[in-house]
Amino acid sequence: xxxxxxxxxxxxxxxxxxxxASPGYREWDTALAGRGIPHxxxxxxxxxxxxxxxxxxxxxxDGPFAETTEQIAGFEIVECSDLxxxxxxxxxxxxxxxxxxxxxxFPEA
Numbered sequence: 001x002x003x004x005x006x007x008x009x010x011x012x013x014x015x016x017x018x019x020x021a022s023p024g025y026r027e028w029d030t031a032l033a034g035r036g037i038p039h040x041x042x043x044x045x046x047x048x049x050x051x052x053x054x055x056x057x058x059x060x061x062d063g064p065f066a067e068t069t070e071q072i073a074g075f076e077i078v079e080c081s082d083l084x085x086x087x088x089x090x091x092x093x094x095x096x097x098x099x100x101x102x103x104x105x106f107p108e109a
Contacts, residue, residue, distance in 0.1 A: 002079055003086040005041075006102040007095045009073040016043050024094035032078070037089060041076035070099060 019025050032039055050063040076093070080086040083105070090101040 001082065001086075001108070002077060002106040003083075003089075004104045004106065005076040005078060005086070005090050005093065006072050006104065007074045007076070007093070008070040008099045008101070009095065010070060010099070019043060022094065028093055031092060032089065037078055037080060037085075039076050039078040041074060043074040044072060046071070073099075 029039075048063045050061045052059045052061075073095070078086060078089050080089060083103070086103050086105075090096060090103055093101055095101060
């Protein structure tokens with residue numbers, strides 16, 4: 001089953017170059033490959049917009065906007081046998097030491 005790991009940070013997280021150079025991230029990638037867990041992920045840029053349509057009117061807010069000190073910084077898509085394996089995979093992610101990782105299963109097609 002595929003799971004999305006939504007990775008949060010406080011907006012001051014590592015950039016793509018720092019992630020690529022980090023031994024912790026490289027070790028995580030290597031460990032997943034060794035366990036045969038396919039994955040793909042990306043670091044998101046901090047700017048964006050939130051779009052809502054209310055009463056036929058399109059409302060746009062500069063974003064990302066959430067009433068929290070954390071924001072979604074990136075995501076990983078992992079293929080795991082079950083939720084327990086997805087939780088183990090998320091717990092091993094270097095970002096889990098300082099921030100939350102939300103796990104969401106994809107619906108079965």
